[in-house]
Structures are given as structure tokens and as C-alpha cells.
Amino acid sequence: MIEKIKKAFVEFDAEIKNKFFFVVRDTEKGIWGPSNIDVVIDLFKKIKLEKYKHFIDIGAGDGRIVAIASTFTNATGIESDKNLVDSGNKIIKKLNINAELICDDFFNHNFSTYDILFINPDKGFHHGLEDKLLKEMKKDAILLVYNTIFMPRFLKRGTTHWIQQVPITEFSNPYKST
Secondary structure (H helix, E strand, O other): OHHHHHHHHHHHHHHHHHHHOOOOEEOOOOEEOOOOHHHHHHHHHHOOHHHOOEEEEEOOOOOHHHHHHOOOOEEEEEEOOHHHHHHHHHHHHHOOOOOEEEEOOHHHOOOOOOOEEEEOOOOOHHHOHHHHHHHHOOOOOEEEEEOOOOOOOOOEEEEEEEEOOEEEEEEEOOOOOO
């Protein structure tokens, strides 16, 4: 299934490049730039994603990471850009993937039910996201931050996994008791 997912998103990227010349583009709420699927697959294998109960991709874009995560565990993504969500849901439906891609602002979504969270951030965490994570992230939950351009300031930094020269750092909530 992973190879089918990769193929579908390679085709999607080709369509986007033909239309916009680049895969990266502005959205109403920020910038969308997809995470590298091969890097994320290697990461999920390394951290044994299957041991977690519920995964969420915060700012999921077209849902490619959610689709990959769904081959390991229950997976949800939240993204505010309707076009990206519609494109991702079309691929998810076509491949009959058991994943949920929600069109909404992630500030409207409660993160307390997830034990592993993922983000490829396009802006600093000080714009409200870190406060939300500190309030809602369970103590034993892990946040995976793709790349080191924007990093949380108050979450507890853990292991940095270097996958194909891409750093992905684990963070946990040092203040939550449950």
C-alpha cells in the first residue's frame, strides 16, 4: 500500500508542478510545502509508529503524511486549505485508505486525544500553537517537528532523528500531569 500511496502523490506533485511550476505554494493561512514521503516512511519505521494509538498531522496539506501514517496506526490530518483537502481526500478515497483528512483551522481542533502529533511548520510556534499544545497535549504524547526552521520554545525537547539529512525532533509536554 505504501508504494501505491507514494505513486499517487508523485502523480499529484506532477500535476501541481504543471499548473503552478512549484509544489510549494501560499495558502490562506500560511505556506504549503510537502514533507518528503521517503523520509517520513523511514521515520515512522524507526520510531515504530504502530505502537501509537492515534496520529495527527497538524497542517496536513494534501494528506500524504496522513495516508502514510494510516498504514501504521489510526491517522487524522487537519488542514484549512479546501483545495488541498479535497485533493488529498480524492486520493485517500481512490486508494481506499482508512484515514481522515479534515478541512478546518487546527486552532479549532482538540489535540488531547492524540498520542503522536506531526508538523512541518511554516511559522513560529509563538503564534499561538505552542500555547495550544501545552494546554491540550497529553503528558505522554510526542510531537514530531519536521526540520528545524521553527521549533517550540517551552515543550520539552527530546531525540532528533536524522533521516536522509532531514532533522525531525521529538517534543513532549513537560507541564501536563495526565
